[in-house]
Amino acid sequence: MAEERRFRSASGVPIALRRRQHSASCRELAVRGPRLQLRSLSAATSAVWLAAYALFALSENSMVLSAAIFITLIGLIIYLHFVKIDQESLLVIGSLGIQVTSSYASGKESTTFIEMAQVKDVVINEAIHMQKVIYYLCILLQDPEDPQGVSEVVPLFQSSKPRLDCLIEVYKSCQEILEQRKTAPQSS
Amino acid sequence: MVLKVFFPSCCSSADSGILIGRWISEQNSAVILAVVHFPFIPVQVKQYLGEVQRVTKVSVSVLGSWSNSKQEKEESLSEFLEDLGTIFCHEPWIQISKERDSKFWSCSTLQKHSKNTQEEEIILVYYDQRKVMLSHLHPPLDTAGQRAEDASKLSAIFDTVARSQVLFMTDRYDEGPIKLTHWQSDGVEASIIVELLKQASVPACMLLTFLLSLVSGICRSRVLKFWPLSFLWSKLSTCEQLGHRLQHLQVISSNKKAQNQNQLMRKANIFVSLLIDVALGILLMSWLYRKNRIGHLADTLIPVADHVAEELQDLLQWLMGAPAGLKMNRALDQVLGRFFLYHIHLWISYIHLLSPFIEMILWYVGLSACLGLTVALCILSDIIALLTFHIYCFYVYGARLYCLKIYGLSSLWRLFRGKKWNVLRQRVDSCSYDLDQLFIGTLLFTILLFLLPTTALYYLVFTLLRLLVVIVQGLIHLLVDLIDSLPLYSLILRLCRSYRLAAGVKFRVLEQQDGKPLRLLMQINPLSYGGVVQTYRLPTYSCYPRDSWASLCKKLFLGELIYPWKHKGDKQN
Numbered sequence: 001m002a003e004e005r006r007f008r009s010a011s012g013v014p015i016a017l018r019r020r021q022h023s024a025s026c027r028e029l030a031v032r033g034p035r036l037q038l039r040s041l042s043a044a045t046s047a048v049w050l051a052a053y054a055l056f057a058l059s060e061n062s063m064v065l066s067a068a069i070f071i072t073l074i075g076l077i078i079y080l081h082f083v084k085i086d087q088e089s090l091l092v093i094g095s096l097g098i099q100v101t102s103s104y105a106s107g108k109e110s111t112t113f114i115e116m117a118q119v120k121d122v123v124i125n126e127a128i129h130m131q132k133v134i135y136y137l138c139i140l141l142q143d144p145e146d147p148q149g150v151s152e153v154v155p156l157f158q159s160s161k162p163r164l165d166c167l168i169e170v171y172k173s174c175q176e177i178l179e180q181r182k183t184a185p186q187s188s
Numbered sequence: 189m190v191l192k193v194f195f196p197s198c199c200s201s202a203d204s205g206i207l208i209g210r211w212i213s214e215q216n217s218a219v220i221l222a223v224v225h226f227p228f229i230p231v232q233v234k235q236y237l238g239e240v241q242r243v244t245k246v247s248v249s250v251l252g253s254w255s256n257s258k259q260e261k262e263e264s265l266s267e268f269l270e271d272l273g274t275i276f277c278h279e280p281w282i283q284i285s286k287e288r289d290s291k292f293w294s295c296s297t298l299q300k301h302s303k304n305t306q307e308e309e310i311i312l313v314y315y316d317q318r319k320v321m322l323s324h325l326h327p328p329l330d331t332a333g334q335r336a337e338d339a340s341k342l343s344a345i346f347d348t349v350a351r352s353q354v355l356f357m358t359d360r361y362d363e364g365p366i367k368l369t370h371w372q373s374d375g376v377e378a379s380i381i382v383e384l385l386k387q388a389s390v391p392a393c394m395l396l397t398f399l400l401s402l403v404s405g406i407c408r409s410r411v412l413k414f415w416p417l418s419f420l421w422s423k424l425s426t427c428e429q430l431g432h433r434l435q436h437l438q439v440i441s442s443n444k445k446a447q448n449q450n451q452l453m454r455k456a457n458i459f460v461s462l463l464i465d466v467a468l469g470i471l472l473m474s475w476l477y478r479k480n481r482i483g484h485l486a487d488t489l490i491p492v493a494d495h496v497a498e499e500l501q502d503l504l505q506w507l508m509g510a511p512a513g514l515k516m517n518r519a520l521d522q523v524l525g526r527f528f529l530y531h532i533h534l535w536i537s538y539i540h541l542l543s544p545f546i547e548m549i550l551w552y553v554g555l556s557a558c559l560g561l562t563v564a565l566c567i568l569s570d571i572i573a574l575l576t577f578h579i580y581c582f583y584v585y586g587a588r589l590y591c592l593k594i595y596g597l598s599s600l601w602r603l604f605r606g607k608k609w610n611v612l613r614q615r616v617d618s619c620s621y622d623l624d625q626l627f628i629g630t631l632l633f634t635i636l637l638f639l640l641p642t643t644a645l646y647y648l649v650f651t652l653l654r655l656l657v658v659i660v661q662g663l664i665h666l667l668v669d670l671i672d673s674l675p676l677y678s679l680i681l682r683l684c685r686s687y688r689l690a691a692g693v694k695f696r697v698l699e700q701q702d703g704k705p706l707r708l709l710m711q712i713n714p715l716s717y718g719g720v721v722q723t724y725r726l727p728t729y730s731c732y733p734r735d736s737w738a739s740l741c742k743k744l745f746l747g748e749l750i751y752p753w754k755h756k757g758d759k760q761n
Contacts, residue, residue, distance in 0.1 A: 022697050022700050022706060023309070023311075023700065023706040024309055025190060025309060025311075025706075026311075026697065026706050028697065091695065091697070093311070093695065093706075093708070094190060095189065095190040095192065095216075095311075096192065096311070096313075096695070096708075099694060099695055101694075111694040111713055112692070112713075113692050113693055113694055113695065113713065115341055115342065117341065
C-alpha cells in the first residue's frame with residue numbers, strides 16, 4: 001500500500017514523502033523535491049542571452065552570441081544530469097540490505113546498496129550547516145574489527161534535507177524492519 | 189528467519205523438474221543454478237552432482253522442485269514432487285510452482301526437522317545468470333583486508349555462479365542421462381575470430397619474446413655503459429620512455445596465462461594503450477612528412493633559436509642599464525652582463541655551426557615517431573631542453589652566485605653580532621673575535637650587502653625564465669604520463685559491457701500480489717568511470733611533485749638548485 005504526505009525541507013520548499021509497504025520485511029520510502037520550474041529556467045536563459053547581446057553590442061563579434069547559446073545548452077544539460085535531484089528513495093529489505101537511490105532530473109539514477117551485515121543502525125543526527133543547525137538521517141556502518149565501533153557514516157536525503165517531522169516518520173519505518181533482525185534467531 | 193531464493197531468469201520458462209544449486213546456510217539463502225528435467229534416475233543425478241562438486245569445489249546439491257504446469261494443476265504431480273523430497277533429502281526442501289502464464293509464483297518449503305512451526309517469509313530474487321557469471325565484483329578500496337568468512341553475501345553468490353562454469357557446459361543438444369536448463373542450454377556460443385586470435389597469439393608471443401630478448405641484450409651490452417653515453421641516456425627522457433615501453437612489451441609477450449582478473453585487465457590495458465599510442469604516432473608521422481612539413485620545421489628552428497638569443501641579449505642590455513628604475517652597482521652589473529652576453533655569443537656560434545645538419549637530424553629523428561606518440565612527445569621535450577640549454581646554464585650561474593652571497597651574508601651577519609656557527613653542536617654560539625677579524629668581516633659584510641640587489645635581480649630574472657621552461661616540459665610530461673597510465677581497455681569495457689565491472693548490485697521491486705512471496709530483480713550496479721580509472725591505472729615511472737610548495741619556496745629563497753620533475757629511479761638529493 002502507498003501513502004503520500006507533504007512536508008517542508010530545511011530551507012522551506014515543499015517536499016512529499018511517499019511510503020510503500022511491499023511485504024512484511026520490505027519498505028520503500030521516497031522523498032520527492034520540487035520539479036524544475038519553467039519560470040526560473042526562462043529567467044536564467046534570458047539573463048545569459050541579455051548579457052551576451054550587450055557584449056555583442058560592445059564588441060561587434062557575432063561569436064559571442066553563438067557562444068552564449070552553446071553555453072546555455074551545455075549548462076542546462078550538465079545541470080539536469082549532474083546537479084538537479086528529483087527524488088531520493090530508501091528501499092529497506094530486511095535480511096538483504098538497504099538501497100539508497102537518487103534520481104536526477106534527466107532520468108539518471110545513482111544507486112548504492114548496503115548489505116544488512118554492514119549496517120549497525122539508522123539514526124538521526126544534528127549538524128551545523130552554514131548558519132543553521134539541521135537534522136539529518138544517516139546509516140551507521142559496522143566496523144569489521146571492532147563490534148562496538150562505527151567505520152563509516154552514510155548520510156541520507158542530502159539534497160532534499162527534510163525537517164525533523166519527516167525524518168521521524170522515515171526513522172520509525174526503518175527501525176521497525178531493523179528490529180526484526182534482532183528478534184530473528186541468529187545463525188552462526 | 190527469512191528464506192532468500194536466487195532464481196535465474198533464464199529458467200522461468202523451463203519445463204518441470206528439480207532444482208540444483210548451492211545452499212548457503214549462514215545466510216539462509218539458496219542459489220539456484222539449473223533445472224534438471226524428467227525423466228532422470230536419482231542415482232545418476234547424485235553421481236553427476238558429485239563429479240561437479242569435485243571439479244568446481246562448490247557444494248552443489250538438489251535443493252527442491254520446480255513445476256511449470258501449462259495445463260490445469262495436477263494433484264498427482266504435486267504429490268510426486270513432494271515424494272522427491274524424501275529421495276534427495278535436503279533441509280529445507282523448496283517447492284516453486286508456476287501456473288500457466290501467471291507472473292506470480294507460489295513458493296513453499298517443507299521442513300521435516302523444523303524447530304519452529306511458523307511460516308517463514310520467502311523472498312524470490314531473479315538474477316541474470318550470464319551477467320552474474322561474467323561480472324567481477326569490486327569491493328570498496330578501504331576494506332582490502334577482508335577475511336574469507338567476512339566475505340559479503342553478494343560476493344558469495346557471484347563466486348558460486350562464476351565457479352560453476354562446468355555445469356553450464358552441457359546444453360540440451362548433448363546426449364546424456366541428465367537434461368539441464370541454464371543460460372547456455374540453447375547451445376554454447378563461441379566466436380570464430382576469438383578462437384583464431386587465441387591460436388595465433390601463441391607463436392606471435394614467442395616471436396615477440398625472441399625479438400625483445402635481442403633488443404634488451406643490445407641495450408645491456410658494455411658498449412653503451414661508458415661514462416659519457418650512460419650520463420646522456422639517464423638525462424634524456426626519450427630513453428626512459430622507450431625503456432618503459434620495452435617493459436610493457438615484455439609483460440604482454442610473456443607466455444604465462446594471467447592468474448586473476450587484475451593481471452588479465454593489466455595485460456589488456458597495456459596492449460590497447462600500446463596500440464593506440466603507435467596508431468597516433470603513425471598518424472602524426474604521416475602528417476609531418478606530408479608536404480615536407482619536417483623541412484619547414486627544420487628551416488624555422490634556426491631563426492627561432494636566433495630570435496630567442498636576441499631577446500636574451502635585449503634583456504641583458506636592459507638589466508645592465510637601469511631596470512625598472514632600480515639603481516644597480518655599475519661595475520658588478522657590467523661584469524655579469526658582459527659574462528652572460530659572451531655566453532650567448534658562443535651559443536649562437538654553435539647553433540650556426542650545426543645549422544646545415546639540422547634538417548637531416550630532424551628527418552631521421554622524426555622517423556622514430558612511429559614508435560608511439562609518447563616517444564614523439566618525449567623527443568619534443570628533449571629538443572626544448574637542448575635548445576634552452578643556455579637558459580639552464582645562466583640559471584645555474586645566477587643561482588650559485590646568489591647562494592654563495594646568501595651564505596656569506598648569513599655567516600658575516602653572525603660575526604657582526606659576535607656569534608659563530610658551531611658545527612660540532614649544530615647551533616649558534618657566542619664567540620669573541622679579534623679586532624682585525626671584526627674589521628675585515630664588517631667590511632666584507634657591507635660590500636656583500638650592497639651588492640645583493642644586483643645579484644638578486646639577475647637571479648630572479650633567470651629563475652623565472654628557467655621556471656617557464658620547466659613548466660612547459662612538465663606539461664609535456666604530464667601528457668605523456670596520461671597516455672601511459674590511462675586504462676583504455678577497462679574504460680571501453682565499462683562503456684560497452686558495463687556488467688563486467690561491478691561495484692555492487694541494485695534491487696528493483698517487481699509487481700507484488702498478496703499471499704505470494706516478495707519478488708525482486710537483482711541487477712548489476714556498474715563501477716563508476718572514476719572508480720575504473722582508479723582501480724586499473726597503469727603505474728608510471730615518474731612521481732610529482734617532488735617538493736611541497738613550502739620547501740620549493742625555501743629553496744628558491746636560499747638559491748639552491750631546483751629540479752621539480754624528478755623521476756622515480758633517481759637518487760634523492
